[in-house]
Amino acid sequence: MARRPLPAILSNGSAQLARSRELARTAADNATDVLHPLITITRGLRRLAATGRHKWATTPKDRRGPLLFFVATVVLVVALAPYGPLLALVTLMAAAAWQGREPKDPAAEGPDATQIERLQSLYEALVPYFSAAEDPAPLYAHGGDWEAVLTDHGFDDTGRITRLVIRYPAYFTDGEPAARARIEQVLTAKSGRGREYHFAWDEEGNQLTVTVLGPLPTDIAAQRFVTAPGETILGFTDPSDVQRTLPLTHGGERRDVPPVVWRTGLRSTEPHLLAVGRPGSGTSTLLRSIALQALPYGDVLIVEGGGTGEYACLTGRDGVLAVECALDGALAGLEWAAQETERRLVSLNRARQAGHPPPEDTKRPLWILLDRPSTLGHLAAADGERDPQSLLQVPLRHGRAANVTVVVAEHADSVDALSEAVLQHTRARVVLGAATSAQLEAVLGAPPHTTPVADVPPGRGYARLGAGPVLRLQVPATPDPYDDATSDRLREAVEALLPARSVGDVEETADLARPSVVGAEAV
Template structure:
C-alpha cells in the first residue's frame, strides 16, 4: 500500500507544479496590475491639488483618443498587459523597497522637517508629527551604508523658498540628518514646490598637468562633475600613474576681445592650491602667448619658468615687481594705440599686438604691505590700465591671494576681475562674498588641494578641481607629476642654454 500512496503523492505534486507553471503568467500579470495601481495611488497622492484637475482632463482626452483610433483599445490592453508583466516579475529581479532601518531614517528626516514645513493654520498639513513620510517624499535612494543618497520631497507652497536663508536652513537640516562629510547638491523647483537632494561623488583629484585639447583663447581652470550642466568633455589622463584615459567635463575660461570675464582672481588659504592654479594657467598661456610673473610671496615656486621662450620675466622683489608692472601698463597703452592706428588705416593689427600677454600676480597684498612700509608706490595701482583696457589689447591679468588678506586688494582688482575662483573649505556666505552667488552644494570639511568653486562672469557656480601642477623642484611631489610639468615647458633658447 505504501508504493501506490507514494506514487499518488508524486502525481499530485506534478499536477500542482504543472498548474503553477500554467498559471504563472496570469499570476505575474495580476501582481503587476496590483503594483501599478499602488504606484498610481502614490503618485496621485503626491500630485498637488491644483494640478489634479488638469491631470484628470488630460487622462480623459487620452482615453477618448485611444478609443477612437482603430485597434486602439486592443493596443492599449496589450500595452497594459506588457507593463503589468514587467512590473509583476519576480521580486528577486526587482528593486526592493526600503528596509526597516531605511524607513526609520526617512521617518527621522521627515520629523526633523516638520517644524520648518508646517504652520498652525494649515488645514491640511503635509508635514505633521507622527505623519507618513510617503506623502512628502516622492522618491528616495540609499547607499550601501543605509544613508540617503538621493531624496526628492515636496514642501508646502507657503514656504519662503525664494529666500537664501530659508533654503540654507532646510539644507542644513537635511545635511545633518542624512549624514555629514558628504557633498550634497540641492535643486529647488520653486514652481512645483519640490526639492531634490543628491549626494555628489568626489571630483577627480588624479588629473595632472597635460596638453589639453582647447582652442586659442581657452584656458582650462580645472574639472567639475558630470551633473554640473557642462556639456563639453575633454580627453584627459588620470589615475595613480597618470596613464588612465577618460573624458571629464572641464571648467573653461575664455579670454580675448569678446570675453565677458577677461581677468581672474583666485582666493584661498595657504596650501589650498592658488599657486598651483597660476602655474597651470602659465603653462597653458605659453602655448601661444607671453607671460609675466610677479611672485609677491617670494617663495621661488615660479623659478622653473626662467629662461623659457615666452616668459618675459619672473620677479620676486618689490623693486622688480614695480618695474615689471610699470612696463605692463605702458605695454597695454602701446598696444591700444597701435591697434587704433592700424584700424584707422584699414590695415591688419600688428602681430605683436595680437599676441596674448598674460600678467600673473601672486600674493599682491604682501607687495602692498612692503610698499607701504618703504613709502613707495603701491604695485596694485599699476594694474588699473591692464585691468580696464586689457581685453582690447589682448592683455589678461590673473591675481591670486589669500582669503584672509582680500581686504588689502585694490578696488580695481576687486571690481575688474569678473572671473572668480575660491579654493579651500569655506562656508556658503564666504563663497558668496567672493563669487557673488552661493554654491548649490554644501562644502565638506576636508578639501584636497586645488578643490573649490569657480564662477566665470554672470554664469553659474561650478565645483572645481585644479589639475595637479607641482613645482618641478618640489621633491615631495610625485616624479611623474614633475616630469609632466617640465614636458609642457618650451625648450630654452640656445643663448640662455649657453649662458648656463
C-alpha cells in the same frame, strides 16, 4: 416545481462567476509559467541585437571593415567545425537567457526598518519648517506619514541617504535664500555630515531633490588639453554641470572629463581672473597650470609676492618675460606691462583708422600673473613706494581690447587688501580650499548649490565665470617640479610642458621689442 428565490439565484451566479475568474487566472498563470523561458530568451535576443546595433553605430567607419572581416572569419570557423553550429546555437540561447532575465529591483522591496526609521526622523525634523498652524490639511505634522512627502529615496551600502525627493507646501518661502539655507542645513545634518550634497529646488512643482555628490577626480595631471585659441582649462567639474568633455592624454587611464573652460581675448566677457584660497589650497598650482597653458601661444610676466620660489621652474623659459620676487622688479615689470597695454591700444587704434588689420605685435597674448600682491603692497607702504596694484588699472580696464589678461591669486585672509580695480574687473572668480557658504558667496557673488565640506584635497574649490552658475572645481595637479615632495609622475608631467631654455634669445627679443623688461629682470 418550486421556484428558487431571486437572492439564491444571484448568489449562485456570483459564485459561478468568481469560480470562472479563478479558473481563468489559474490558466493564465500556467501559460505564463510555460511561456516564461521563451519570453526570457526573446527578451535576451532583443537586448543582444540592440547591443550589437549600438556597437556597430559607435564603431568608426575606418574600423568597420576589419571588424566585419573578423566576424565573418569567426562565423566561417564555427560553421566548418564539427558540431559548430549546434554549439553556437546553444551558446546564443544561453547568452540570451542570461541577458533576458529580469533584474531584481531593490527599490521595489521598499526600505528596511532602519531606513524607515531614518526617513521618519528626517520627516520629523522638517515638520517645524514645512508646517503652519493655519494649514487645515498640513503635509507635515508630528507623527504624520512620511511616505506622502518623501516620494523617492535611495541609500548606500552603509544605510545613509544618497538621493531624496521631498515635496513641500506651496506657502513655503522657497524664493528666500535664508529659508533655503535652513532646510539645506537640516538635511545635511540628518542625512550625514562629511559629504557634499546638491540641492535642486523646483519652485513651480514645490519639490526639492537632494543628491549626494561623489568626489571629483584628483588624479588628473598637467597636460596639453584639447582647446581652441583663447580657451584655458581652470579644472574639472561634475558632468551634469557642463555640456563638454575633454579627452585626457596623460596617464594610464584614457577617459573624457568635463572641464571648466575660461575664455579670454577680444570676445571674452570675463577677461581677468581672481583666485582666492588658504595657504596650501592650490592657488599657486592654478597659476602654474594657467602659465603652462598660455606659454605656447603668448608671453607671460610673473610677479610672486610670497617669495617662496614657486615659479622658479619658469625662469629663463621661452615666452616667460620675467619672474619677479622683489619689490623693485615687480614695480618695473608691472610698469612695463601698463606701458605695453597703452602701446597696443595706440597701435590698434591707428590700424583701425587706416583700415588695416591689427599689427602683428598686438596679436600675441600677454599674461600678467600676480601671486599674493598684498605682501608687495605692505612692503611698498613700508618703503614709501607705490602699491604695485596701482599699476594694474590700465591692464585691467583695457586689457581685453589689447589682448592682455591679468590673473591675481591672494590668500583668503588678505582679500580686503586688494585694490578696487582688482575687485571690480576680475569677473572670473575661483575659491580653493575649505570655506563656508558665506565666504564663497562673498567672493563668488552667489552661494553654491552644494554644501561645502571642511576636508578637501589641494586644488579643490568652486569657480564662477561672470554671472554664470557656481561650479565645483578640481584644478589639475601642477606642482613645482623642483619640490622634493613632488612625485616622479607629476614632475615628469610638468617638465614635459616647460618651454625650452634660451636666455640669449629672450634677451635679444626683449632688446628689440620690450626694452624695459630687461631692466626689470636686472633689477
